Amino acid sequence: MINGAFIPVDEAKIHITDLSILRGFAIFDYFRVRRGKAVFMEDHLERFFRSARLIGLNIPYEQSEVQGMIEGLIKKNGLEKFSIRLQLTGGYSDNGFEPATPNLFLLSLPFPNLPEKFFKEGWHVMTYKYQRELPEVKTTNYLTGIQILPLLEENDADAVLYHDGTHIRESDRSNFFIVNQEGVLVTPKDKILLGVSRKITLKVAQGVLKTEERDITLEELRSAKEMFLTSSTKPILPVTILDGKEVGNGKPGPVTTQLMELFQRYLEDYLGKA
């Protein structure tokens, strides 16, 4: 769907003068559709509108209208299971720099089926010094993340873990948690993209273990008992190797495993609601 009109994906086009193409000026959001229902749609819509506001783009629709588009797209597709990328671009700029009327599109994508192996064995992550620009905005800028893919490959890593020389932030497209030596669940809260999966993980962890939202030093990271990533495609994925060294005993830890189950239960409840 582009600016409110349904278009087959093969014919969907945005003109080359769009600021997203010329200057990388665009924001987006991404969520899954399960049993014909957009997963945590309210949270994603709220963040999408916030991203637009923070970058100075005006979404030419009310939040309820965009929600109607999402529901219309799900109905039109007639699919129980897929995913949606919601994107707002800088529009067709006269001088190639100043934003014009934004273009809004909803792109249907396949459901992200990550191999079961990832969840059983966990991912290998590699630390890398980098701070995302406009961290609280879900911009389409993943320049560094994409540029270092060969480096990850060389180091046999599945994902990157960004830090600023002292503190850990997040991965390229996921948030990050540790279970520290004291058994506290800790996740950064500043200079990161505030993920919906992060928020729900903190919610389901309430009453299970102590949680803290604060900076994590590289030192605390190295001594953590467990660690995992969260994002809408995963939603919780254990990390078992950090910079080539095993985390704990090199297997997904008990807290991570329990949180994965609790998240799943929370999702089932959400999908079960009318």
Ligand SMILES: *Cc1c(COP(=O)(O)O)cnc(C)c1O
């Ligand atoms: C999308 C994204 C996340 C995860 O957010 P979710 O809402 O959980 O999918 C985390 N960090 C970055 C940089 C992201 O782009």
